[in-house]
Amino acid sequence: MKRSVVVILALGIVAAGAIGSGLWYAEQQSLAAKPDVHAAGDMLVKRGLLSRIDRVDYYSAGPVFYVYTGVDDSGRVAYVWVQGGQPVMKQYADDGLSATQAMRAAAAAQPPLVQLIHAVPGLTEPGASGPGDPPGTSSQRRVLWELFGLTRQGAYEYVYVDFHTGAVVRTYLLES
Numbered sequence: 001m002k003r004s005v006v007v008i009l010a011l012g013i014v015a016a017g018a019i020g021s022g023l024w025y026a027e028q029q030s031l032a033a034k035p036d037v038h039a040a041g042d043m044l045v046k047r048g049l050l051s052r053i054d055r056v057d058y059y060s061a062g063p064v065f066y067v068y069t070g071v072d073d074s075g076r077v078a079y080v081w082v083q084g085g086q087p088v089m090k091q092y093a094d095d096g097l098s099a100t101q102a103m104r105a106a107a108a109a110q111p112p113l114v115q116l117i118h119a120v121p122g123l124t125e126p127g128a129s130g131p132g133d134p135p136g137t138s139s140q141r142r143v144l145w146e147l148f149g150l151t152r153q154g155a156y157e158y159v160y161v162d163f164h165t166g167a168v169v170r171t172y173l174l175e176s
């Protein structure tokens with residue numbers, strides 16, 4: 001009896017160690033695949049794109065970016081999209097809609113989200129008309145607001161609103 005308890009305990013310890021090692025390895029692989037968010041932020045400050053960083057968001061509808069929100073040397077709030085540790089584009093917040101204005105524009109065009117979970121400024125691929133679309137022939141990127149929240153029916157929905165015009169570009173209703 002004692003021997004079987006010892007064997008079971010030993011197997012449990014070995015299994016827990018294997019699972020823990022596997023989880024640690026998976027986490028390390030995931031972290032290794034991501035750009036260094038702090039180093040990219042330092043680079044943005046050194047290059048003068050932002051003088052202060054207030055927030056960093058992750059945007060993954062189409063191309064994957066880290067979106068840095070902060071203030072530049074002129075005192076203007078700006079968004080800088082970083083991909084692979086390098087800045088891709090800078091956009092001043094006052095050149096387009098705020099997240100609140102984007103919510104109002106979306107609500108005017110379709111049934112509104114009753115609860116906003118997050119709002120992230122995003123970019124399309126060059127020449128693409130919406131999130132997830134393939135690149136087009138133009139080199140221009142479209143700036144969007146990604147709004148994610150709950151509908152009246154309790155479903156989750158993504159709503160993409162053009163940053164400059166307020167037009168709803170695309171919606172994705174997540175089925176439960």
